[in-house]
């Protein structure tokens with residue numbers, strides 16, 4: 001018995017707050033939820049695979065998808081283009097799964113307009129210092145300009161937490177994973193999502209009473 005309407009979850013965070021690791025743990029530990037694979041014009045990092053982490057495309061291909069209205073939302077982030085293909089959401093939800101979008105604050109704002117039922121979650125680092133340490137430890141980012149720019153962007157992104165339904169502070173990673181899983185499970189138990197199952201059960205009871 002599970003005729004629930006699929007849900008859409010959006011996770012955003014400043015770069016270095018740990019949203020990708022959190023999303024990976026959610027996907028590994030909870031069934032029937034699938035991450036949308038975005039298109040991006042940035043080049044792949046050493047550990048990334050085309051079609052798994054992103055679809056890595058050039059700017060003309062990205063712009064052609066924009067022109068064809070193929071993105072649910074798209075945005076420029078750190079000088080590169082990123083977009084969530086409509087076809088990804090459709091593929092996931094037609095398969096009966098919930099969709100997880102790990103996207104920036106501009107993308108989240110667009111999804112809120114397009115899918116008002118989407119559940120939005122913001123991940124915060126425990127402190128500015130912790131974010132700086134995580135950024136410095138990251139392959140390819142280093143210190144200097146790149147870091148200063150990411151911290152400036154982080155400040156603007158953090159200010160957007162007020163628009164999200166939930167906020168997770170990623171201090172103790174295991175606790176943050178538990179909180180994310182709890183949000184997904186609680187949202188799945190919402191009355192409107194369980195309505196089809198509850199109504200079916202009620203119809204069975206009523207039919208049995210009528211027969212008695």
Ligand code: 5GP
Pocket residue numbers: 012013014015038039042073074075077078082083084102103104105106107108
């Ligand atoms: P990165 O290049 O580090 O993987 O991602 C940079 C930022 O772009 C992150 O905040 C990430 O969540 C965001 N991002 C990834 N995919 C999308 C997308 O499809 N749309 C939007 N708006 N942001 C995205």
